[in-house]
Amino acid sequence: MDKVASKLTTYEGQNITIIGRTTLINSVITSQVVYPATQLVILPTILLNVNKLERAFLWSGTDKTTGAKCMVNWEIVCRPLQYGGLGVLNTNKFTRALWLRWPWYEWKEPTKMWVGMGNPCDEDLNFFYASNTIIVGNGAKTPFWDSPWLLGRKPKDIAPLIHEASKRKNWKVREALKQNAWILKIKPPANVSAEHITQFFTLWVLLHEVQLDQLTEDDILWKHTASGLYSTHPHTRRNS
Incomplete structure (x- = not known):
């Protein structure tokens, strides 16, 4: 969390517009979570703290805020622009989408050394098979x-x-x-x-x-892409 928060110290968030802060959240904060989430199990508490940091920076331009300054429900904020949101990536749901690559590789590349040792996607296997x-x-x-x-x-x-x-x-x-x-x-x-x-x-x-x-x-075959190959790209548009 300290590493994620430190990425914002060089920006004067209070002097940046909401749209500008949204861009920084997706390009700076979220990017620090996406890479490790593709390989590691990130604790829910860490994702919760990341969401708190994102909300604080969006509404206050700092690393802390109050509920009174949060003008819109976070679920709405995370909707794509075409659905009335600001397009902020929902890190919790996107992380779950990333974890679907584990059972995907169990199918596609069963020779990987970790196959058979379990994966973080157990609770989302119904979603995996539905996809x-x-x-x-x-x-x-x-x-x-x-x-x-x-x-x-x-x-x-x-x-x-x-x-x-x-x-x-x-x-x-x-x-x-x-x-x-x-x-x-x-x-x-x-x-x-x-x-x-x-x-x-x-x-x-x-x-x-x-x-x-x-x-x-x-x-x-992955239902959400024309190629039939797994991708998280559709989930970035449906993370509300």
């Missing part, structure tokens, strides 16, 4: 339970009771479908209900129709 189209080939990359690969739905959402009863939660589609291994890992509860049976057969019927292509690798 991508999964193309199942040989099933070697696609998470069986946790990704929406089966008619656009996650198997654990189709059959939550069966997912709960499964002794193995973390495996890929190819592993799970090989000789119906997913069935062998189900440990039925003491009291099997009619809903258990219904969910099992619903999932079984859907999986029975799946045909893997052993010569084709699984792939994902």
Whole structure:
């Protein structure tokens, strides 16, 4: 935070217009956050302090301000210009968008050394999958339970009771479908209900129709770009 704040000491913020301060916030403060956020997990408290510094500089031209000087709600300030905002980058939401590159690389470059060691995007995986189209080939990359690969739905959402009863939660589609291994890992509860049976057969019927292509690798396509490649650029326009 001290490094971020020190970048503004050379500017006399009180003598700069709101538009000028907005430009400095995006070019000076935000830039100090974006680079480390692409590689490191930044604590929410740090992002909160950055937002406080941005608000203070925007409304007061200094590193501190009061609520009385904040003329517009910060969420509105962070809207793009065409939507009535000032175009200030929402660092919290943009950081979450940057973290989506972690699961993206897990798909695209699974040989990276850190793959399999977890990533900071766990809480945003639903957003990640909603932003991508999964193309199942040989099933070697696609998470069986946790990704929406089966008619656009996650198997654990189709059959939550069966997912709960499964002794193995973390495996890929190819592993799970090989000789119906997913069935062998189900440990039925003491009291099997009619809903258990219904969910099992619903999932079984859907999986029975799946045909893997052993010569084709699984792939994902980013929905927000024409190229199908991950980019944070659309999120800079939708950070409100």
